Amino acid sequence: MKYTKLLLSFLLTIGIFFVLNTKLGDIPPLGKFLNPQSGIWQNETDEAISGEISIPGLEENVTVHYDEQLIPHVFAQNESDLYKAQGYLTAKHRLWQLEFQTFAAAGRLSEIIGEGALNYDRTERRRGMGYGADQAIAYMEQHDTQTLGFIQDYADGVNAYIDQLSPENYPVEYKLLDYTPEKWTPKKTALLLMYMTKMLAGGDEDLEYTNALRLFGKENFDLLFPDFFDVNDPIIPKETDWSFIDVPQTPHPNADVVLDSISETIEKPNPDNGSNNWAVSGEKSATGHPILANDPHLGLNLPAIWFVMQLSAPNHNAMGATIPGALGVISGFNQHIAWGETNATRDVIDWYKIEFNKDRTQYKYDGQWKDLTIRVEDIKIKGKESFKDSVLYTHHGPVVYDQNFMSDEELVGYAMKWIGHEGGNNQKTFLELNKAKNYDDYVSALKYWNAPAQNFVFASTEGDIALWIQGKFPNKWEGQGKFLMDGSNPDNDWQGYIPQEFNAKVKNPERGFVSSANQHPVDDNYPFFVYNDGYETYRNRVINDFFKSKAKFSVQDFKDLHNNNYNLKAAELVPYMLEHMDTSSLTAEEKAIYNEIKAWEFNNDIDEVGPSIWRQWYGKLYNMVWDEFEVEDTALEKPFAYQTIYLLKNHGEHEFMDIVETDDKETAKNLFLLAFKKAAERLLEIKNEEGDYTWANYKGTYAGHLLRGLPAFSRFDIPIGGDRNIVNATSENHGPSWRMIVEMTTPPTAIGIYPGGQSGNPGSKYYDNFIDDWAEGKYHSLNFLQSNEAIEAIIGTQTLTPAHNE
Numbered sequence: 057m058k059y060t061k062l063l064l065s066f067l068l069t070i071g072i073f074f075v076l077n078t079k080l081g082d083i084p085p086l087g088k089f090l091n092p093q094s095g096i097w098q099n100e101t102d103e104a105i106s107g108e109i110s111i112p113g114l115e116e117n118v119t120v121h122y123d124e125q126l127i128p129h130v131f132a133q134n135e136s137d138l139y140k141a142q143g144y145l146t147a148k149h150r151l152w153q154l155e156f157q158t159f160a161a162a163g164r165l166s167e168i169i170g171e172g173a174l175n176y177d178r179t180e181r182r183r184g185m186g187y188g189a190d191q192a193i194a195y196m197e198q199h200d201t202q203t204l205g206f207i208q209d210y211a212d213g214v215n216a217y218i219d220q221l222s223p224e225n226y227p228v229e230y231k232l233l234d235y236t237p238e239k240w241t242p243k244k245t246a247l248l249l250m251y252m253t254k255m256l257a258g259g260d261e262d263l264e265y266t267n268a269l270r271l272f273g274k275e276n277f278d279l280l281f282p283d284f285f286d287v288n289d290p291i292i293p294k295e296t297d298w299s300f301i302d303v304p305q306t307p308h309p310n311a312d313v314v315l316d317s318i319s320e321t322i323e324k325p326n327p328d329n330g331s332n333n334w335a336v337s338g339e340k341s342a343t344g345h346p347i348l349a350n351d352p353h354l355g356l357n358l359p360a361i362w363f364v365m366q367l368s369a370p371n372h373n374a375m376g377a378t379i380p381g382a383l384g385v386i387s388g389f390n391q392h393i394a395w396g397e398t399n400a401t402r403d404v405i406d407w408y409k410i411e412f413n414k415d416r417t418q419y420k421y422d423g424q425w426k427d428l429t430i431r432v433e434d435i436k437i438k439g440k441e442s443f444k445d446s447v448l449y450t451h452h453g454p455v456v457y458d459q460n461f462m463s464d465e466e467l468v469g470y471a472m473k474w475i476g477h478e479g480g481n482n483q484k485t486f487l488e489l490n491k492a493k494n495y496d497d498y499v500s501a502l503k504y505w506n507a508p509a510q511n512f513v514f515a516s517t518e519g520d521i522a523l524w525i526q527g528k529f530p531n532k533w534e535g536q537g538k539f540l541m542d543g544s545n546p547d548n549d550w551q552g553y554i555p556q557e558f559n560a561k562v563k564n565p566e567r568g569f570v571s572s573a574n575q576h577p578v579d580d581n582y583p584f585f586v587y588n589d590g591y592e593t594y595r596n597r598v599i600n601d602f603f604k605s606k607a608k609f610s611v612q613d614f615k616d617l618h619n620n621n622y623n624l625k626a627a628e629l630v631p632y633m634l635e636h637m638d639t640s641s642l643t644a645e646e647k648a649i650y651n652e653i654k655a656w657e658f659n660n661d662i663d664e665v666g667p668s669i670w671r672q673w674y675g676k677l678y679n680m681v682w683d684e685f686e687v688e689d690t691a692l693e694k695p696f697a698y699q700t701i702y703l704l705k706n707h708g709e710h711e712f713m714d715i716v717e718t719d720d721k722e723t724a725k726n727l728f729l730l731a732f733k734k735a736a737e738r739l740l741e742i743k744n745e746e747g748d749y750t751w752a753n754y755k756g757t758y759a760g761h762l763l764r765g766l767p768a769f770s771r772f773d774i775p776i777g778g779d780r781n782i783v784n785a786t787s788e789n790h791g792p793s794w795r796m797i798v799e800m801t802t803p804p805t806a807i808g809i810y811p812g813g814q815s816g817n818p819g820s821k822y823y824d825n826f827i828d829d830w831a832e833g834k835y836h837s838l839n840f841l842q843s844n845e846a847i848e849a850i851i852g853t854q855t856l857t858p859a860h861n862e
Contacts, residue, residue, distance in 0.1 A: 352398070
C-alpha cells in the first residue's frame with residue numbers, strides 16, 4: 057500500500073510539474089511564469105542606469121546620461137555608433153513592444169498567439185505588408201547603402217542587448233506568452249515603417265463607395281460624399297497662388313465605373329488616427345522667437361507608442377520622440393530647427409477588378425492576358441501546422457480578395473494599388489531632419505518621403521516657419537480612386553505622379569502662423585485632384601480661429617490650445633436641435649436632461665454632463681439618419697459628421713430621414729425628438745448603474761496594454777476631457793500620444809509629455825508615470841544637453857564600450 061501511495065504521489069508531482077510548465081490553450085505555462093528565479097518576479101526592478109556595458113561592433117565609447125524621466129541622452133563620436141546605441145537602448149527599455157509590433161506588421165501573430173490570429177495574419181499578408189518591406193529594402197540596396205548600413209547598425213545594437221539577456225530577464229510578456237525574442241534585422245525596421253504607413257493610410261473606401269453609388273445613385277452619392285464641404289479652412293491658405301504649377305492634371309478617360317456588389321472588406325486603420333501641429337512666426341510670438349507644437353493622435357497604449365531620446369553625434373544633436381524600431385527622432389528638434397507631423401490622409405490606395413483566365417495564372421489587361429506572379433505566404437501557427445496562402449500579384453499590386461479570401465468569385469479578384477508597395481527611403485527623411493540646419497535642409501529631407509502622406513510642420517532659429525504636405529502622390533484624373541476600377545483598362549492605371557515641388561506647401565505666410573489638423577489640404581483652386589471625404593472639419597477651425605484671435609502668442613497659449621476642450625461640432629448642431637425639436641411630449645426626467653444640455657457651453661470638461669448627453673443624442677440620431685446603410689452582406693461606409701450635420705440642417709425632409717425598419721416618413725425635426733428620447737433612456741440607465749453620467753465617468757478613458765487581455769498592465773478611468781473632433785482629441789482609448797512645444801531660442805527650449813512612461817516593464821515606476829500629468833495638461837521640460845556633461849537633472853550615466861574579443 058505504501059508503494060502505491062508513493063507511486064501516486066510521484067505521478068501527481070510529475071503531473072503538476074507538467075501542467076505548470078506547459079501552455080494549455082490560452083493559459084500560460086504558470087510554473088515558468090511564477091518561478092521566483094526566472095518568472096515575473098525578475099521583472100519587478102527598474103533598469104540599470106549607470107556603469108559600463110560592452111557592446112560588440114562599437115568603434116568608440118558612447119556616453120548615455122539618464123535624467124529623472126528616464127530619458128537617455130546619447131553622445132556618440134560617430135553616426136554608426138549612435139544608431140547602434142539607439143538600437144541597444146530601445147531594446148533595453150522596450151524590447152517586447154519593439155518586436156511585437158513588427159510581428160503584427162508582418163502578419164506573424166499566429167506564431168506567438170495561436171490560431172486565433174490567423175485571419176489577422178492573412179489580412180496583413182494579403183495587404184502586402186511584407187512585400188512592401190521587401191521593396192523598401194531592395195530600394196535602399198540599390199540607391200542608398202549608407203542608410204541601409206545605419207539600419208543594420210541599429211539592428212546590431214538591438215541584437216547586442218538580446219544576446220546579453222538570459223531567460224529570467226526576458227520582458228514579462230515573453231514569459232506570459234511563452235516564447236523568446238528573435239534577432240532583429242533591417243527588414244524589421246522596414247516592417248515597422250510599413251506598419252506606420254498602414255496606420256496612417258487615408259482614402260480607402262473605394263469598395264464601400266462603389267456599393268453606395270450602386271444603391272443610392274450618383275445624385276445622392278455626390279450629396280453625401282462631396283469633394284469639398286461648404287466650409288473649407290484648408291491647411292494651405294485659400295489665397296495661395298498656384299500659377300507656378302506647369303504640369304497639367306491627368307485628363308479624364310471617361311472610363312466606366314465598375315458597380316460590383318462587395319460584401320465585406322478588410323479591417324481599416326482607426327479613422328481617428330490624426331494629429332494637430334502648428335507654428336507661429338517670431339512676429340506673432342510673445343518672445344520674438346518662433347514656437348512650434350505637435351500632438352499626434354493615436355491609440356493610447358502601454359507600453360506607449362513613443363520613446364523619448366536625445367541623439368547626439370559630432371554632426372548633429374537632436375531630441376524628441378522616437379518610435380521603437382525606427383532610427384532617429386521622429387517628432388522633435390535639434391539646435392537649429394524643430395519639426396512635427398500630422399496625417400495628411402491623402403487617397404493613395406485604389407482598387408481594381410481583376411479577371412483571371414481559367415487556371416488563374418493570368419489576368420486580362422489591355423485586351424491581352426498578362427502573367428500573374430505568386431507570393432506564397434507561409435504562416436506559422438503556434439502548436440499547429442503552418443497555413444500556406446498563395447497571394448496573386450498583378451502590376452497593380454496584390455489581389456487581396458479572391459475565391460480564397462473574403463470572396464466566392466472563382467475567376468474575379470480585387471487588387472490593391474498602394475503607394476506603400478513602391479519602396480522608397482522614408483527612413484532617410486528622419487535621419488536628414490535630425491541633422492537639418494535650415495529651411496532648405498528641411499525641404500531636401502522631405503524629398504525622400506513617399507508614404508504615408510504627412511503634413512510636416514517646421515520652424516527654425518533663423519525665424520522661418522513652414523508646412524509641406526509631403527508624399528508621393530499619383531496625378532489622378534478627376535474622380536479617380538473614388539470607386540472600384542476596371543483593372544483591364546490601362547486608362548485606369550496611375551498615369552504619373554505630381555512632381556514633388558508641386559506638392560502643396562506654405563512658407564512664412566502673411567498671417568504669421570501655419571497649422572494642420574487633418575483637414576483638406578487646399579481649396580478647389582489647387583490644379584490637381586484631391587479627394588478624401590474624411591477630412592477633418594472641426595479641430596482645424598478652432599485652431600485657426602485661435603491664431604486669428606490676437607496678435608501675440610506664448611508657450612502658455614500653446615499649452616492651453618493643446619488642452620482645449622471646445623466642442624465645435626456640438627456647438628453647430630445642438631442649438632439648432634433645441635430650437636427645432638418639439639418638447640411637449642417630454643417627461644419630467646427627460647425635461648431635466650433637456651435643461652442640462654441647454655445649459656451646456658460646449659466644453660467637454662470632465663465634470664460636465666453636456667458632453668455625455670451630446671454623445672448619446674448625436675449617436676442615436678446618426679444611426680437613425682443612416683439606417684439605409686445597414687444592408688446585409690454589403691460593405692458600406694456611412695457619411696462623415698460634417699456632411700451629416702449639413703444634411704440635417706439643410707435637407708431636413710430628405711428621404712434619408714425616413715426610418716427603414718418601420719417605413720415611417722420622418723423629418724430631421726422628428727428624428728431630433730426620437731433620438732433624444734432614446735438617449736435619455738440610456739442616460740437614465742447609466743445614472744442608475746453608475747451614479748452619474750459626468751463626462752469623466754461616461755467616457756472612461758484608458759491606456760490599454762498591447763495585449764488586450766492584460767488589464768493589470770493597463771490604466772483605467774484616466775480623468776481627462778476632450779473627445780474626437782476636439783483639439784484635445786482624447787476619446788476612450790485614443791488621443792494625443794505625444795504633446796511637444798518648442799520655442800526656437802538658441803538653442804531651442806522644449807517641453808513634452810505623453811500618456812505612458814519610458815519603461816516597457818510593468819514593474820517599473822517609469823512604466824506609466826507620465827499619465828497623470830498628461831491628463832492634467834502638464835508638461836515636463838526636455839533637458840536638451842549641449843555637451844557630453846551631466847547636469848543636475850541627470851540621475852545616472854552609463855558608458856557603452858566596444859567589446860574586445862579575447
